[in-house]
Amino acid sequence: MSLVIIKPGILDSLQDMGRYGHSHWGINPGGVMDVFAATVANALVCNPATAAVLELHFPASQLLFEQNSLISICGADFTPLLDGAPIPLWQPVLIRKNSILHFRKQQKGARCYIAVQGGFEASEWLGSCSTHFKLALAGFNGRRLEKNDQLLFKEPTVYFAALLTEGKRYSVLNWGASVYNSYAWPNEIFFIPGPQMHYLAANHKEFSAANFTIHPSSDRMGYHLRGEALTVNNTTEIISTGVTRGTIQLLPSGQLVILMADHQTTGGYPIIGTCIQAHLPKLAQLSASDVLQLLPVSIEVAEELFYRQQQDLNLITWNCHLHLKELLCKA
Amino acid sequence: MMEIYAIGDGAITLQLGNQVNDFLNKKIIAIQNWIWQNSFAGLKDVVIGYASCTLYYDASIIKQQYHLASSAHQWVKQFLEQAYHQSLVALYTQPRTVTIPVCYDLDFGTDAAALAASKSISVEALVNNHTSNTYRVYMIGFLPGFAYMGMVDALIAMPRKQKPQTVAAGSVGIAGQQTGIYPLQSPGGWNIIGRTPLQLFTASNQPPVLLQAGDEVRFEAISREVFDNWNL
Numbered sequence: 001m002s003l004v005i006i007k008p009g010i011l012d013s014l015q016d017m018g019r020y021g022h023s024h025w026g027i028n029p030g031g032v033m034d035v036f037a038a039t040v041a042n043a044l045v046c047n048p049a050t051a052a053v054l055e056l057h058f059p060a061s062q063l064l065f066e067q068n069s070l071i072s073i074c075g076a077d078f079t080p081l082l083d084g085a086p087i088p089l090w091q092p093v094l095i096r097k098n099s100i101l102h103f104r105k106q107q108k109g110a111r112c113y114i115a116v117q118g119g120f121e122a123s124e125w126l127g128s129c130s131t132h133f134k135l136a137l138a139g140f141n142g143r144r145l146e147k148n149d150q151l152l153f154k155e156p157t158v159y160f161a162a163l164l165t166e167g168k169r170y171s172v173l174n175w176g177a178s179v180y181n182s183y184a185w186p187n188e189i190f191f192i193p194g195p196q197m198h199y200l201a202a203n204h205k206e207f208s209a210a211n212f213t214i215h216p217s218s219d220r221m222g223y224h225l226r227g228e229a230l231t232v233n234n235t236t237e238i239i240s241t242g243v244t245r246g247t248i249q250l251l252p253s254g255q256l257v258i259l260m261a262d263h264q265t266t267g268g269y270p271i272i273g274t275c276i277q278a279h280l281p282k283l284a285q286l287s288a289s290d291v292l293q294l295l296p297v298s299i300e301v302a303e304e305l306f307y308r309q310q311q312d313l314n315l316i317t318w319n320c321h322l323h324l325k326e327l328l329c330k331a
Numbered sequence: 332m333m334e335i336y337a338i339g340d341g342a343i344t345l346q347l348g349n350q351v352n353d354f355l356n357k358k359i360i361a362i363q364n365w366i367w368q369n370s371f372a373g374l375k376d377v378v379i380g381y382a383s384c385t386l387y388y389d390a391s392i393i394k395q396q397y398h399l400a401s402s403a404h405q406w407v408k409q410f411l412e413q414a415y416h417q418s419l420v421a422l423y424t425q426p427r428t429v430t431i432p433v434c435y436d437l438d439f440g441t442d443a444a445a446l447a448a449s450k451s452i453s454v455e456a457l458v459n460n461h462t463s464n465t466y467r468v469y470m471i472g473f474l475p476g477f478a479y480m481g482m483v484d485a486l487i488a489m490p491r492k493q494k495p496q497t498v499a500a501g502s503v504g505i506a507g508q509q510t511g512i513y514p515l516q517s518p519g520g521w522n523i524i525g526r527t528p529l530q531l532f533t534a535s536n537q538p539p540v541l542l543q544a545g546d547e548v549r550f551e552a553i554s555r556e557v558f559d560n561w562n563l
Contacts, residue, residue: 020375020376020387021375021376022376023376023377023378023387024363024376024377024378024379024471024543024544025471025475025476025538025539025540025543026471026472026473026474026475026476026477026540027475027539029376125534126539134474134475134515135475135515135532135534137534191339192337192339192340194336194337194338195334195336195344195346236349238349239349239350239351239380239381239382239383240380240381240470240472240479241344241346241380241381241383241385242338242342242344242378242379242380242383242384242385242387243338243385244338244339244341244342244385244387246339247338247339264472264473264474265378265471265472265473266378266380266470266472266473267472271338273339274337274338274339274340274342275339276339276340277339277340277341277390299337299340299402299404300402302339302340303340303390303394303402303403303404306340306390306391307390307391307394310391
């Protein structure tokens, strides 16, 4: 069971939910940029949420499936084409062996996830298969995928071969995940004000009205924002403290950086705030030159939105399992 | 002055001030140890800074586990207050002393000559000064296994370089009154004065890092010959 990279993408890698519990050694969690999309991708093919998935950036890899597979494609819409025919996102798709999947155009979003039933074989380090680029560890040889790399699949846990229709190259199973809630108002990112918010001259209302553009130098480590340089009232230097995914740092230039999946564990720049977890999927789907606004909210709002998102995920996961089971019973 | 503030809805920081000193750092390590001994469902990670401790948690697990009416943030905040009041420095202050061999050859210590010149001392005096003190590891950050150590003598303290350069793994540097060792090749702005043959980071080791917060470190000068033969 495997797929082969016939043409490599710009930055495609194996990732999972990341490695936690080692940050005090300077080893950051890493993992998928869009946790929500990756979780749904796994749910659609009845994998555990922790199974490794393929994270694609655009231009994305061209893939040859060497085996009959049950897959799902979630997150960014890069116009996936299976042997030239468009296939939908957020739905399980059965494909026959020797099918070629490629991605024509970046329609929407920045990171696309592919899950295969059973999950990918990947090397593990400290309890996670997420590729650690800097250390060149885990995932697929600790690096991004290159031409002719062969990704092995684990044994399927669902007997989906019975669902393949005679003569058809592929079939889209007739259920999908509704993900509107998590991606609505893609450019409005909520954050919880941090300890140095008062370093800025702008009050909350003025700050909310500002537009920030994502600079092309942004990557999995962080998003560099460009806007009118912020007026800073206070220049007291701070000593390094722990930071997290979504933390908004104020650089000496008056510009902001938002830390993303591969961020360092500690930082010594003033912390303006931290984006709420429920909006990290939206943030992960923004690309260079996209514009965003940062809107302060309370902890209570953040926790409520996160809780609802978790509920959505539970519901999606439960329904996906139910649908597939039902279909298998009929087959 | 102790304060606790949110780092988003998945992390929270307890901070004891904005100074680098042994006293605050020892208390922080005591708090970290107390947290590990009193770990709770939903605790994902703990990171310490010079004078701060950050907890990473899963709010939905905490809410479910403890049937909270209030926010998970409030619950973790109370946990941190408890950690602050109940952790005892005396229990955790036996430091481990680690000796790090360093070759101060100018081929490795690419900024040693400039640093010594700007302080009007000889490179030899710089090396003697660096090896004559014991340094505390305050925190690990920046790179896996990168130890922030201090304080170096004011005589050899030097601000970070303006322009970061590629620094080889094992390089020993000075930034302000801090000293540190690069575990991996990386861009960096510290003034490099030597190199250790030791591996600060080994993926297959448990733990994978040589130094941990709270350790005491001494540097020992070794010759180029000893360095070259170290791993033979």
